Amino acid sequence: MEQVGHKLVVTMNRPQARNALSTEMLRILEETWERVNNDPEIRVVILTGAGGYFCAGADLKAMSKDAPSDKFSSGAYDPSIIKALLKGYRLNKPLIAAVEGPAIAGGTEILTATDIRIAGESARFGVSEAKWSLYPLGGSVVRLPRQIPQTVAMDLLLTGRHIKAPEAKEIGLIGYVVPDGEALAKAHEIADLICANGPLAVQAILKTVRDSEGKHEDECWKEDAAVGAAVFASNDAKEGPRAFAEKRAPQFTAS
Numbered sequence: 001m002e003q004v005g006h007k008l009v010v011t012m013n014r015p016q017a018r019n020a021l022s023t024e025m026l027r028i029l030e031e032t033w034e035r036v037n038n039d040p041e042i043r044v045v046i047l048t049g050a051g052g053y054f055c056a057g058a059d060l061k062a063m064s065k066d067a068p069s070d071k072f073s074s075g076a077y078d079p080s081i082i083k084a085l086l087k088g089y090r091l092n093k094p095l096i097a098a099v100e101g102p103a104i105a106g107g108t109e110i111l112t113a114t115d116i117r118i119a120g121e122s123a124r125f126g127v128s129e130a131k132w133s134l135y136p137l138g139g140s141v142v143r144l145p146r147q148i149p150q151t152v153a154m155d156l157l158l159t160g161r162h163i164k165a166p167e168a169k170e171i172g173l174i175g176y177v178v179p180d181g182e183a184l185a186k187a188h189e190i191a192d193l194i195c196a197n198g199p200l201a202v203q204a205i206l207k208t209v210r211d212s213e214g215k216h217e218d219e220c221w222k223e224d225a226a227v228g229a230a231v232f233a234s235n236d237a238k239e240g241p242r243a244f245a246e247k248r249a250p251q252f253t254a255s
């Protein structure tokens with residue numbers, strides 16, 4: 001994990017196993033997301049993987065020795081909230097995925113919780129849990145059909161097949177395809193654009209988008225207005241137009 005100014009770069013780092021998720025990695029991710037939500041200095045987060053790989057989901061070798069089912073049935077682990085994969089826990093800062101190589105199973109699942117997604121052209125995506133008679137518990141059974149066309153979501157979930165970055169872009173699972181090795185640089189470029197914006201505005205936009213997911217639009221306007229009015233009442237909302245009028249870059253203070 002590395003903080004550069006207001007950007008936090010989170011790197012899944014177990015490249016020898018294609019960054020498959022260990023219990024330790026899940027713990028670190030959980031702590032990281034708590035930090036992101038509570039640290040006002042962090043304004044945008046980039047999630048990436050080490051060694052040219054994003055993430056191969058759960059560690060299947062560990063799972064072959066110690067199946068999680070007992071922990072689920074005993075109540076020791078409640079899979080209705082998987083904070084590390086941002087299922088049942090959302091960030092209040094924008095999360096950008098910078099993907100190289102495989103983003104499979106849990107790797108694609110956590111991708112569905114990110115806001116902006118960039119991939120190198122050889123990156124691969126898929127939810128292949130059913131291949132091993134597992135269930136994609138990381139959120140994608142619910143999220144994928146909401147994020148990409150239903151028939152494509154069903155195809156990916158039921159066949160477990162992998163797709164390359166250009167197809168992922170075509171179906172809207174990711175937003176950018178860049179030459180291999182350049183996903184992180186592109187993520188920084190986008191993160192810098194976000195960091196230059198008013199942090200209160202950015203976080204308020206994110207909040208309304210998150211809170212209105214799945215609701216009828218008429219149910220959203222009251223809260224949308226309250227959140228928006230609070231942004232308009234801020235010092236930064238005075239500084240932005242003033243900077244425009246004075247032909248200079250705005251100096252936002254998050255107040």
Ligand SMILES: C[C@H]([C@H](O)CC(=O)SCCNC(=O)CCNC(=O)[C@H](O)C(C)(C)COP(=O)(O)OP(=O)(O)OC[C@H]1O[C@@H](n2cnc3c(N)ncnc32)[C@H](O)[C@@H]1OP(=O)(O)O)[C@H]1CC[C@H]2[C@@H]3CCC4=CC(=O)CC[C@]4(C)[C@H]3CC[C@]12C
Pocket residue numbers: 016017018020021022023026055056057058059060061062066067068071077082085102104105106107109128129134135136137138
């Ligand atoms: C519920 C979530 C989640 O939804 C469930 C899953 O993610 S299931 C995982 C399914 N994963 C896959 O299908 C990917 C398998 N891998 C591949 O297909 C390929 O390897 C690849 C396409 C990724 C890469 O192919 P390559 O040809 O490039 O490379 P390859 O030669 O195949 O591999 C290189 C070496 O890497 C090793 N490797 C690759 N993938 C894995 C892997 N997934 N696991 C282990 N090792 C892998 C490969 O073997 C090679 O090694 P060699 O030594 O060189 O042979 C769940 C997500 C996290 C779960 C939680 C985890 C912690 C928990 C512990 C508990 O006790 C309680 C439960 C839980 C909290 C658990 C709960 C469910 C999750 C949240």
